[in-house]
Amino acid sequence: xxxxxxxxxxxxxxxxxxxxxxxxxxxxxxxxxxxxxxxxxxxxxxxxxxxxxxxxxxxxxxxxxxxxxxxxxxxxxxxxxxxxxxxxxxxxxxxxxxxxxxxxxxxxxxxxxxxxxxxxxxxxxxxxxxxxxxxxxxxxxxxxxxxxxxxxxxxxxxxxxxxxxxxxxxxxxxxxxxxxxxxxxxxxxxxxxxxxxxxxxxxxxxxxxxxxxxxxxxxxx
Numbered sequence: 001x002x003x004x005x006x007x008x009x010x011x012x013x014x015x016x017x018x019x020x021x022x023x024x025x026x027x028x029x030x031x032x033x034x035x036x037x038x039x040x041x042x043x044x045x046x047x048x049x050x051x052x053x054x055x056x057x058x059x060x061x062x063x064x065x066x067x068x069x070x071x072x073x074x075x076x077x078x079x080x081x082x083x084x085x086x087x088x089x090x091x092x093x094x095x096x097x098x099x100x101x102x103x104x105x106x107x108x109x110x111x112x113x114x115x116x117x118x119x120x121x122x123x124x125x126x127x128x129x130x131x132x133x134x135x136x137x138x139x140x141x142x143x144x145x146x147x148x149x150x151x152x153x154x155x156x157x158x159x160x161x162x163x164x165x166x167x168x169x170x171x172x173x174x175x176x177x178x179x180x181x182x183x184x185x186x187x188x189x190x191x192x193x194x195x196x197x198x199x200x201x202x203x204x205x206x207x208x209x210x211x212x213x214x215x216x217x218x219x220x221x
Contacts, residue, residue: 044068044103047112048075048141048175050095051120052128056202057098059189060119063206063215066107071099072181072188075141076173084182090133097141099178109147113154116140118214119205122158123166129201138168141175148172 051057054072061070074082077093087094102112120128122138140155142148151172159168189202209215 043105044101045109046143047100047102047109047147048097048143048178049100049112049116050076050097050137050139050141051116051122052096052136052138053131053197053201054096054098054181054185055188055197056128056205057119058187059202059206060115060209060215061098061100061112062187062190063210063218064102064107064112064115065216066104067100067102069101071101072185073097073099074135074179074181075175075177076139080177081179084185087135088133090135092135094135094179095137095139096135096181097139097178099180109150110154113140113151115209115214117154117158117163117168118212119209121164122168122170123164125169138170140170140172141178142172143175148174 049057058070058072061067074087074092074094075097076095077087079086079092079094082092082094086092087096100112102109120138124138126132126134126137128136128138140151142151155168155170155172189198192198193203206215210217
């Protein structure tokens with residue numbers, strides 16, 4: 001665009017605004033030096049799973065291609081805005097869960113479920129290993145009828161595979177509310193990988209899934 005032909009600068013400015021409004025000129029703002037570039041995920045969807053301690057599940061799904069974000073939280077109970085201590089009491093009805101934001105053009109909901117079944121034991125009632133209580137139950141929260149149909153079908157498929165000695169008891173229901181867990185629970189393994197629980201429980205699980213090429217290997221693993 002040759003702006004020199006506009007002798008009146010006010011006319012030039014008004015013409016520029018007009019072109020911007022009709023989309024002829026696109027405006028982009030570059031981040032300042034040292035600031036991360038923020039890209040919005042317009043094509044992302046959500047999935048919410050409960051498979052024992054949310055520290056474990058979060059660490060697993062943070063290593064999955066196509067996953068944009070994983071957030072630890074609580075769902076499935078009656079208490080509003082529960083605290084970790086309240087959930088651990090077993091009286092809220094909430095399960096420890098992770099809310100996954102993923103890009104369906106990179107990974108499908110069905111593929112996330114494939115990882116979910118292999119990331120925990122879906123045959124034990126209200127427990128995962130030494131973690132015992134209703135808050136550790138195996139559960140899938142569907143965001144719509146389509147997700148529920150897929151989850152029900154995937155559960156039957158894995159039950160028929162005979163991978164587990166006992167039947168899969170995972171509950172599949174529609175989600176009503178997701179409550180984010182306290183900040184210190186987010187990315188727990190990333191910032192506390194030398195802690196006892198992380199070394200004895202989470203690290204071996206991640207290594208096992210990586211050896212099977214179920215999840216990718218992150219730098220530092």
